[in-house]
Amino acid sequence: MANGAKGDWHTDTTPLERAFPLLAPLTDAKWVSSRDDDRGIPSPELVISGFARLTPGKLAELTAAHAFASEGPADDFSSWFEKPLKGEGPENPQWIRSDELDRDGSGGYSTKLWFDRRSDTVRFWALNPYG
Numbered sequence: 001m002a003n004g005a006k007g008d009w010h011t012d013t014t015p016l017e018r019a020f021p022l023l024a025p026l027t028d029a030k031w032v033s034s035r036d037d038d039r040g041i042p043s044p045e046l047v048i049s050g051f052a053r054l055t056p057g058k059l060a061e062l063t064a065a066h067a068f069a070s071e072g073p074a075d076d077f078s079s080w081f082e083k084p085l086k087g088e089g090p091e092n093p094q095w096i097r098s099d100e101l102d103r104d105g106s107g108g109y110s111t112k113l114w115f116d117r118r119s120d121t122v123r124f125w126a127l128n129p130y131g
Contacts, residue, residue, distance in 0.1 A: 008032075008036075008084040009030045009031055009032050009050065009084050009085065009088075010029070010030075010031050010032065010033065010050075011028065011029055011030060012029070013025070013026040013027070013028065013029045013052060015048070016029055016031065016048075016052050016124070018130065019048065019111075019124075019126055019129035019130060020111070020113070020122075020124065020126075020129070022062070022101065023052070023054060023058065023113075023122060025055055026052045026053060026054065026055070027052075027053045027054070027055055028052070028053045029050060029051065029052040029053070030050050030051050030052075030085065030088055030089075031048055031049060031050025031051070031052070031085075031124075032048070032049055032050055032081050032082055032084055032085060033046065033047070033048050033049075033081065034046060034047040034048075034079070034081050036081055045108075045127060045128060046127070046128055046129070046130070047079070047081075047125070047126065047127050047128075048124070048125075048126050048129055049077065049079070049081075049082050049085065049124065049125045049126075050085055050088075050123070050124060051085070051088060051089045051090075051121055051122065051123050051124075052121070052122050052124065053119070053120055053121055053122075054115075054120045054121070054122060055120075056120065058120070059115055059117060059120055062098070062101070062115070063096075063115075063117075066098040066100040066101055067098055067099070067100060068096040068097065068098045068115070069096065069097065069098075070094070070095070070096055071095060071096065071097045071114070072093070072095035072114060073095065073112075073114055073123060073125075089116075089121060089123060090116045090118065090119035090121045091119075093114075093116040093118070093119065093121070093123075094116060094117060094118060095114040095115065095116055095123070096114070096115050096116075096117065097112070097113060097114045097115065098113070101113050103126075105127070108127070108128050109126075109127060109128045109129070109131065110125075110126065110127040110128075111124070111125070111126040111127075111129060112124065112125045112126070
């Protein structure tokens with residue numbers, strides 16, 4: 001599944017809904033994992049990264065319940081396994097994020113979520129998302 005070619009990503013939403021239950025149900029996804037082994041050495045830490053589409057109204061529900069600020073991702077898929085995602089995602093996104101929905105990394109877990117209001121898309125990056 002991981003040879004670096006375009007289209008080389010996962011599309012199953014079930015693992016994402018398990019990792020981010022607050023966002024479920026998701027309608028579609030493009031994501032990669034640090035365990036997609038194209039280097040011959042699988043990563044000991046599991047990182048998942050990508051995009052998913054929220055059901056209509058879900059983002060409005062989240063923004064009503066949590067504080068959000070305009071803030072985009074700091075990098076553009078810089079890890080080796082994220083290469084298939086470069087250039088994917090919504091066109092001209094206006095990212096917002098909420099500290100309340102992220103996990104800070106204590107205990108070996110970390111989650112960062114960015115949302116684009118216009119496309120109902122979430123961009124995510126998560127370290128050891130399944131606990």
